[in-house]
Each structure stands twice: as structure tokens, then as C-alpha cells.
Amino acid sequence: MTSELVIGGVSVPPGKRKRMEIPVAKLYDYTEMTIPVEIIRGKEEGPVLFISAAVHGDEINGTEIIRRLLARKKMLSRIRGTAIMVPVVNVFGFNRNVRYLPDRRDLNRSFPGSGSGSLASQIASVFMKEIVDKCTHGIDLHTGGGHRANLPQIRACIDDAETNRLAHNFGVPVVINSSLRDGSLRQAAADKGIPILLFEGGEALRYDEKVIRSGLQGIISVMTAIGMIEGQKISMKKQREDVFIARSSYWVRAPHSGSLRASKHLGNRVKQNELLGVISDVFGQGRVNVRAPKTGIVIGMTMLPLVNNGDALFHIATFEDVAAVEEKMELYDEALESRT
Ligand SMILES: [Zn+2]
Known part of the structure; x- marks a missing residue:
């Protein structure tokens, strides 16, 4: 049937x-x-x-x-x-x-x-x-x-x-x-x-x-x-x-307009208050640090380094054990690399 x-x-x-x-x-x-x-x-x-x-x-x-x-x-x-x-x-x-x-x-x-x-x-x-x-x-x-x-x-x-x-x-x-x-x-x-x-x-x-x-x-x-x-x-x-x-996820928004040099990337673990990147003006002045308010893993981020105040920069997910997630993500990434 x-x-x-x-x-x-x-x-x-x-x-x-x-x-x-x-x-x-x-x-x-x-x-x-x-x-x-x-x-x-x-x-x-x-x-x-x-x-x-x-x-x-x-x-x-x-x-x-x-x-x-x-x-x-x-x-x-x-x-x-x-x-x-x-x-x-x-x-x-x-x-x-x-x-x-x-x-x-x-x-x-x-x-x-x-x-x-x-x-x-x-x-x-x-x-x-x-x-x-x-x-x-x-x-x-x-x-x-x-x-x-x-x-x-x-x-x-x-x-x-x-x-x-x-x-x-x-x-x-x-x-x-x-x-x-x-x-x-x-x-x-x-x-x-x-x-x-x-x-x-x-x-x-x-x-x-x-x-x-x-x-x-x-x-x-x-x-x-x-x-x-x-x-x-x-x-x-x-x-x-x-x-x-x-457990949850949150966005970190630009505290200032300018160009962003990110120091954290997809899959990275970030600790509370850790530096995510620096925003400065076109002359390299007026540096503003972007920090993570809570510990987590970067699951999304902007690829356009020119940012306005309030733009969403980093999407961070929080987990019970962030170290385990980062480690697993590295292994997973390596496995994807070697797979054809
Ligand atoms: Zn979509």
C-alpha cells in the first residue's frame, strides 16, 4: 500500500x-x-x-x-x-x-x-x-x-x-x-x-x-x-x-562608531570582561575597547569592520562548560578540514 x-x-x-x-x-x-x-x-x-x-x-x-x-x-x-x-x-x-x-x-x-x-x-x-x-x-x-x-x-x-x-x-x-x-x-x-x-x-x-x-x-x-x-x-x-x-545568547553592540579590529573570532571562548576588539577613528585615535559582559563562545560576528554606534558586533552564546565547547569546536573544525 x-x-x-x-x-x-x-x-x-x-x-x-x-x-x-x-x-x-x-x-x-x-x-x-x-x-x-x-x-x-x-x-x-x-x-x-x-x-x-x-x-x-x-x-x-x-x-x-x-x-x-x-x-x-x-x-x-x-x-x-x-x-x-x-x-x-x-x-x-x-x-x-x-x-x-x-x-x-x-x-x-x-x-x-x-x-x-x-x-x-x-x-x-x-x-x-x-x-x-x-x-x-x-x-x-x-x-x-x-x-x-x-x-x-x-x-x-x-x-x-x-x-x-x-x-x-x-x-x-x-x-x-x-x-x-x-x-x-x-x-x-x-x-x-x-x-x-x-x-x-x-x-x-x-x-x-x-x-x-x-x-x-x-x-x-x-x-x-x-x-x-x-x-x-x-x-x-x-x-x-x-x-x-x-543556555542563552546575547549580542555585543558597538559602544562607539569607527573601525573595528576584532581580537576574537568565531568559535573562540571569551571570559567575562575580556577584550573582543578595539574601535578607533580613521586617524587611529579615540580608541574604545569592546569587552564581553559574560563568559561564552563567539557564535556570530560582523565581517564588516566599519561600524556605527549600536551595530551588532559579536553574538555570544553562554554554556555550562565553555572550555569543553571550545575544545570540541576545535576538534570538529579539524575534522571538517581533513574531510573531502
Ligand atoms: Zn536566514
Whole structure:
């Protein structure tokens, strides 16, 4: 007994791999905006996992992660269940190298959306109906926005047991527990009871090789954990040792305008009151120190050294044992380096 799977008006029978375009909007130049999707359906029924990227149109690391995943033809030909790959959700932003939609709206604040709302809201609504509603699990891929880079990390509502299990299986050392009511795809999927992980890493409009490897590895681990692919199961004990849940996180903002010379970087441990960087004016005068108010790990930072007073400079997550997180992050980073 196999159920019918229809996406974008196209039926995908078991054992087939199909590409299609889901119409989302008619534009004023008489062209149609469509979201390209590839569906891989195994012969055997099983979990239905969507993997989406570029909900923010300039966050392209995820698109490359999906491209590499799609190249694993042998692995994908043997999956149980169905994988729905959406390399570019915000096609408009992707084509123009921008984060938002033409109306400057943030698609990731427009979920679950409505058929009679703004363009962003309509796209969100189609995505929910055509993709999310048909899935049992989801992974949404992001990078830092606005000239900021992120350490590879998972954001998820780990109060949900299955989401917690998947967050541990993904395998990146840093997990941020968050259940924001923010109109994101993650929130809309979670509201429907679909366990979903958000992977963050790198910065917009750049490929970051380690982040791409980290995301690819994590997705394959999750596919294994939910029984889509055969693989070596990782023991619960090892997962607990390898993954750290942040207690909280905070932003350090620029106390002054000027140019920033950062002395701490992604993955670094910072102690309370430790120097993060120095801001000075263009003549090298008026030096102002930027310090960490609380001990933690740098999980995000600006890549643009020209800063205005109040700009977000460093995103720092706090943990029970920051030394253990830093050490694990170094080992993880080395492993990504050597992996091909
Ligand atoms: Zn994003």
C-alpha cells in the first residue's frame, strides 16, 4: 500500500526521482515565479523530509549543500521514504543577490502566510501547502545576514523530544534552544508538529567550504537517524558528549562608531570582561575597547569592520562548560578540514 504524492500538480510514484517547478506568483513582466523542487521517492514508504535553502535569497551556502546532496545519486537511490529538496525558496532574492522579496518583506517572518496576503505571505502559504504539509521532518538552511558570519550551529526547539534527538544527531557542537514566535518557516512547521532543525553557518553571498561540509554531514546524519538511509548509528552517549546546548545568547553592540579590529573570532571562548576588539577613528585615535559582559563562545560576528554606534558586533552564546565547547569546536573544525 503506497499513498499518492502530488507536489505542484505532479504525481511522484514510489522509486522515482522528479524535478518540478511550483508556481508561486505571477509577476508584472508577465513571467511566472516558480520554486524549483527535486523529489526523490524511495520504493519503500518512510519519513518525508524537506530540505530548504535560500529562504533568505542571499544565503547561498545551503543551496550548495543541497547541490552536493543531490550528487549522491547512489545513496539517494536507496532511501526509504521521500526527500524533498528545495535549493532556492526565495527565487526572487536569489536572482538579485538580496535577502528579501520585491516588497522588502522578509519571507522568514511571513509564515504560515495566506493566499490573500502580501507576496511574501502568498509564497509562504504555497510553500506550507505544497511542501511542509506533506512532510514528517524538515531542515531549513541559513547563513548569517547583513555582513555577519555565523559559526555552524543548530537552532531548534529542543523541548520537543524528537527535535532534540535530531539536533543531537546533526552533530554540530553548538545547539541554540529557541522557540521564538517570529513568523519563521521553522515556527510554522513546528506548530504543525513537524520536527524541524534550522542550520546556520557562514555568511551571505559566500560559499564557506567547512560550513558546507558541516551541513552536508549533518543532513546525512539526520537522514540516518530517521531511518531514511542505512548507516552507522551514533550512540546516545557519544551524542551527548559531542553536542552542547546553549543556555542563552546575547549580542555585543558597538559602544562607539569607527573601525573595528576584532581580537576574537568565531568559535573562540571569551571570559567575562575580556577584550573582543578595539574601535578607533580613521586617524587611529579615540580608541574604545569592546569587552564581553559574560563568559561564552563567539557564535556570530560582523565581517564588516566599519561600524556605527549600536551595530551588532559579536553574538555570544553562554554554556555550562565553555572550555569543553571550545575544545570540541576545535576538534570538529579539524575534522571538517581533513574531510573531502
Ligand atoms: Zn536566514
